[in-house]
Amino acid sequence: MYSQFVLPANHALEGAQLSFQKCIIAANWSMVLSLGLVICSLLMSFYFDSYLPITMQITAHIGTIVFAAIFKLAYVVRCVGVYGLGYRVF
Numbered sequence: 001m002y003s004q005f006v007l008p009a010n011h012a013l014e015g016a017q018l019s020f021q022k023c024i025i026a027a028n029w030s031m032v033l034s035l036g037l038v039i040c041s042l043l044m045s046f047y048f049d050s051y052l053p054i055t056m057q058i059t060a061h062i063g064t065i066v067f068a069a070i071f072k073l074a075y076v077v078r079c080v081g082v083y084g085l086g087y088r089v090f
Contacts, residue, residue, distance in 0.1 A: 004024065004025065004028050005025060005028055005029065006025065007021060007022065007025060016084065017084075017085060019084075020080075020081040020082075020084035020085045021081065021085065022081075023077055023078070023080060023081035023084070024078055024081035024082060024085075026077070027074045027075070027077040027078035027081060028074075028078060030070065030071075030073075030074035030077075031071055031074045031075060031078070034067045034068075034070040034071040034074060035071060037063065037067040038063075038064060038067045038068055038071065041060040041061075041063040041064045041067060042060075042064055044056065044057070044060035045057060045060040045061050045064060
């Protein structure tokens, strides 16, 4: 398997394998981004709550749920890509 975050210039993949590898890379970046957003929204919801207006707190609470769902969907996409390349999915 190649790098998990970028596709090297000298890749030896073709067709479906290339698609599955791109799936893994996109899912990994989506997981990193959504994890960062979940952490930010949790900090906004519980740590900095006294500094933020109630509308931002409500938005942060909703964002926690939405970004966690995006993380889970990205993990499923990653599992599809790994399975498509013939590796065992845990």
